[in-house]
Amino acid sequence: MKRKSWLIALCFASLTVMFAPQSCFAEKLANTIDELVKMYDDTKCWECHTDQHDEWKTSFHSNPINSSLGGIRNFIMIGLAKEWNTPLTKAQILKCLDCHAPVVNFASEKLAVQIAEMIVTANDKKGTPEAEAVTKELAKLNVGCTACHNIKATATAQGLRGKAVHGKIYSASGYGNDEHDTVEAVELKRSIFCMQCHGIYSAPDGEKIQCNTLSGSYQDAYNNLGGTETCQDCHMKDNKHNFPGGHDKEIVAEGLGLNVQITQYRHLPGQVETAKNQKAWVPSAVVTAFVENKAGHRIPDG
Amino acid sequence: MVLDVTAKDSNGNELFKAEKKYFEIGVDTDRDMRYGAWQIKEIIDLTLPPMQTQKEQFLLNFDSDTEEVTIDVKLWYYINGKSGHVVHSVSETLEYEID
Numbered sequence: 001m002k003r004k005s006w007l008i009a010l011c012f013a014s015l016t017v018m019f020a021p022q023s024c025f026a027e028k029l030a031n032t033i034d035e036l037v038k039m040y041d042d043t044k045c046w047e048c049h050t051d052q053h054d055e056w057k058t059s060f061h062s063n064p065i066n067s068s069l070g071g072i073r074n075f076i077m078i079g080l081a082k083e084w085n086t087p088l089t090k091a092q093i094l095k096c097l098d099c100h101a102p103v104v105n106f107a108s109e110k111l112a113v114q115i116a117e118m119i120v121t122a123n124d125k126k127g128t129p130e131a132e133a134v135t136k137e138l139a140k141l142n143v144g145c146t147a148c149h150n151i152k153a154t155a156t157a158q159g160l161r162g163k164a165v166h167g168k169i170y171s172a173s174g175y176g177n178d179e180h181d182t183v184e185a186v187e188l189k190r191s192i193f194c195m196q197c198h199g200i201y202s203a204p205d206g207e208k209i210q211c212n213t214l215s216g217s218y219q220d221a222y223n224n225l226g227g228t229e230t231c232q233d234c235h236m237k238d239n240k241h242n243f244p245g246g247h248d249k250e251i252v253a254e255g256l257g258l259n260v261q262i263t264q265y266r267h268l269p270g271q272v273e274t275a276k277n278q279k280a281w282v283p284s285a286v287v288t289a290f291v292e293n294k295a296g297h298r299i300p301d302g
Numbered sequence: 303m304v305l306d307v308t309a310k311d312s313n314g315n316e317l318f319k320a321e322k323k324y325f326e327i328g329v330d331t332d333r334d335m336r337y338g339a340w341q342i343k344e345i346i347d348l349t350l351p352p353m354q355t356q357k358e359q360f361l362l363n364f365d366s367d368t369e370e371v372t373i374d375v376k377l378w379y380y381i382n383g384k385s386g387h388v389v390h391s392v393s394e395t396l397e398y399e400i401d
Contacts, residue, residue: 071339079340095340210328210342222352249387252379256303257355258390260375266398272363280366283398287307287360289375291324291350298349300303300325300379 029108033137036111039166040103040146048179049145055242061143064100065119066135071211072096073123076116088116095209099197101141102151115141148193153185156192161185191218194231217298227296234296246300255299257292303350304378304386307360312370318362324350370397 030036046053060067075096080086090104090112097104097115104112118134125131153170154161164170167181174184187193199215200208218231234251235243244251267282269275275282293299303325309318326349327335328342336342350356364371372395380386 074338075340079338083341207340208343209339210345211339213326213345217349217352225353227353246379246381249389253389256350256377256379256389258305258375258377258392260392262373262375262392262394262396264396264398267363274363275366277366277401280401282366283364283368283371283396283400285309285362285371285373285396287362287373287375289305289307289358289360290355291305291358291377292355293350293352295352297352298326298347299352300349 029106029111031108031111033111033115033140036103036107037140039106040144040151042144042146044179045145052145052239052241055240056144059241059243060245060247061147061243063139064143065097065138065141066122068096068100069119069123072100072116072119076120088113091203091205092116095201095203095207097141098203099201099211100143102143102147103141105151148188152193152196153183153188155196156190157185157187161187189230189232191215191230191232194235195219198231212301214297214301217301218296221298222296229296231296255293255295257290257294259290259292261288262286263288303380305358306376306378307362307373309362309364309371309373311368312372317364317368317371318360320360322358324348364398367400368398369400370395372396 030039056062065072076088076093080088080092086092090107090109093112093116094104097112101115104115107115115138118138122131122135122138149169149171150164150166152164154164161183165183168183169176169180170183170185170188172184172186172189174182176182195215195218198212199218200210200213202208218227234255235245246252263286265284265286267284269280269282270278272282272284303323305322305324307318307320308316310316327346328337329344329346330336330341331343333344362371362373372393374391374393376391377389378386379389
């Protein structure tokens with residue numbers, strides 16, 4: 001009898017591990033957004049890491065669902081509903097939210113579908129009190145501290161690191177303190193880490209989602225021509241967490257060069273058909289513009 | 303991203319306008335242009351590649367009685383189709399002797 005119970009327990013444990021989401025040891029799947037956010041509570045981080053929080057708050061990582069409502073809504077209502085004729089499931093919506101809100105990996109099937117429906121409401125009923133309410137709820141889901149420093153932390157080197165352990169904080173330096181258990185994960189400062197989402201996304205079923213193609217351009221063009229800087233070198237200068245990109249004028253200007261030479265001359269009479277006086281010299285100029293891409297990827301992208 | 307070249311006379315009348323666009327075209331497996339991230343499977347790349355400088359040249363012939371033109375060269379960056387800003391610009395005024 002004792003042996004039978006032990007076998008049942010072993011069987012149950014094996015099934016739990018088999019179907020566990022990416023980050024291990026998230027005890028259960030959440031049934032509400034508040035429950036989900038509490039499972040990966042970033043507010044504790046903000047108490048000490050105030051600068052990083054203030055910088056992050058100004059970034060698109062702080063509100064990645066509401067800033068992409070239209071695109072995600074279209075995937076649900078056009079892609080899934082019309083083109084693929086496929087039911088809305090957690091696995092389907094994770095094709096967007098695995099990057100836009102990684103914590104949704106730990107939502108129950110019912111909650112994940114509910115979040116997807118809220119996205120449709122927020123977009124399609126914009127301006128109504130109903131949309132305003134769901135937009136406020138969706139704003140709780142983001143790419144926050146634990147998204148990078150736990151959920152996604154080891155995903156690019158799982159063979160080496162294993163799955164991220166719930167509760168631990170993964171950082172490139174590995175410096176810790178008494179407040180949290182820190183694990184060194186140098187990949188957080190490598191391009192491959194950002195490329196999980198800032199490139200062609202491969203869903204577990206093999207579907208390719210192309211929100212942007214930065215990683216391809218980085219690897220196949222920039223690296224190929226000898227470029228060695230990382231995403232973080234430009235988009236996280238001095239370890240800043242505001243992640244400037246195409247939306248920020250300063251970094252766009254840094255990444256582009258323009259050298260213009262304007263050469264004035266007079267064209268020979270009788271050679272420019274549109275000139276009124278075919279016997280007169282024609283005021284002319286040649287404009288030569290050298291447009292330089294100093295970034296580590298194609299411009300524009302996405 | 304758009305490189306925009308315009309020339310105007312001293313009264314502000316436009317005498318020349320040309321532009322070069324840098325962009326990527328997302329296509330589905332039928333090679334139809336698409337915008338949806340789930341629809342796009344390949345791209346046709348008309349962007350500015352990294353670590354490269356592209357040369358664009360424009361020949362401007364004005365009318366034979368043009369005495370002065372101001373040439374503006376602007377590099378516009380569009381985060382989407384509607385919202386753009388000038389990243390770099392160069393302006394020069396040229397004066398011509400008339401016969």
